[in-house]
Amino acid sequence: MRVTTSRPLADLFLVPRLAPFYAAHPEIDLSLLVENRNVSLARHEADIALRLGNPKDSALKGRRVARLSFGFYAAPAYLKRAEALKTPRMIGYDETSELVPEATWLDQTFDGARFVFRSNSQVSQTAAARAGFGIALLPHFMAASDSSLRLIDLGVLPPERELWLLLRPDGSDVPRIRVTADALADLFKRDAKLFTKPDTKPRSRLRNSSG
Template identity: 35%
Template sequence: MADQKRTDLDWQNVRIFVALARHGSLSAAARMLSVNHATIARRLHSLEESLGDKLVERRPEGYVLTPAGAHALESATDMEQAAHILSRGLTDGVPSGLVRISSSPGLSAGFLISRLPRLAACYPRLDIDLSPALRSISLERHEADIAIRFDKPKDGDVIARPLISVGYGFYGTEAACVSVEAGGEPVFIGFNEADAYLSSAQFLTKHFPRARVAFRAKDQFLQSIAARSGAGLALIPHYIGRADPLLRLCDLGAVPAGIDVFLLMRSRDRKSPSIRVVAEEVVKMFEQEREIFN
């Protein structure tokens, strides 16, 4: 294909390639762009014809980028950002465009959602997309511009900045805590069975193997809401438990060790004013409220 004659690029083809590269499947890209599978496949083929290179390969786990595709994605996302900026008007270096942030559901709902919108209000040309997800995302596939994660990447062209160490405790209503402190058997609110591999879920299984888990929810913010009912104690981060006036800390002895949180971004994005500004502001948010985490 590399020897074929190149033709002019079609921006719609580039948009579809970016969506497929990020999401890894025709169906996900089609849902994102509100088109059908055939359109995705046809426009991808047209872009490959224009560039003279194979950009993706289909594998059992989905579509993966070829080396040429990985290189093309860098330029394609620059085009996407430029198009977004142009649609909002020229900015003369002012932070602008869309910055996509991926974080865990707990951090998203329990901390970031009440703080990040203020940042968007301070920069009228800057848009922020906050996406909660338990799974690790790929910065190299441009699934996000910034990731806030409990795991530090071991490879890739990624900068990892330590943010905070998150401490945990058992939280419940006053009545639920008093019952346990008086000698009653603890009842818990935990993770769904599909998420039993998570460290907090494993801690409960190890230290309270016979205890009843009366209610299960997918993330720790939802667990904190469930704990308000008095149905049980939730093992949740302090930043969530302390922020809820209907819950208090209950001492059951051992608790999980604190977990470090990192801000991750691509090295090349240090040159992006918008991504750099958002990253610095997120770092400040955690620094200013360090006491609620420990």
């Protein structure tokens, strides 16, 4: 059984929660395919895909399993610096991420701001924020259990993204695919709050100095 998704969702959300699935379905073996490109379901490169964005023009069968919202996060050590309140140092995406909506939004919203670190990996961006490089825009689920990061307020946020679970049209007729898809959807339903804005208020209000 091959499931394709992004590395953050695979490593930080799915893998830590799959033990009950294996206990309930020991006959099913899972392969998680984590690639920057969209692995093709039509060419049977994967059986299930978890992708951001509403596949309006797709022939695939799909259901929305989560809404991802975002926040700005930084390490306490960074926030203690006096200059952090005046000219925020940003962490963003590199030039290979031009198709990522959040990359475009960051560059447009913080045009003129200093980006001290860029990467096409949100995991690397999270690590950079944790190390005190600056401020990273992250999906809330990536920082939900990270005590080394603080949610902060820059006065603006990008739109939410929808996460969809996709199958080939004949996929729901295959018992192991149907069972796996239902189990994955249940995981997102159970932990839906991880993907929304935390109940705690941002610790700091920083000024967006980009104008």
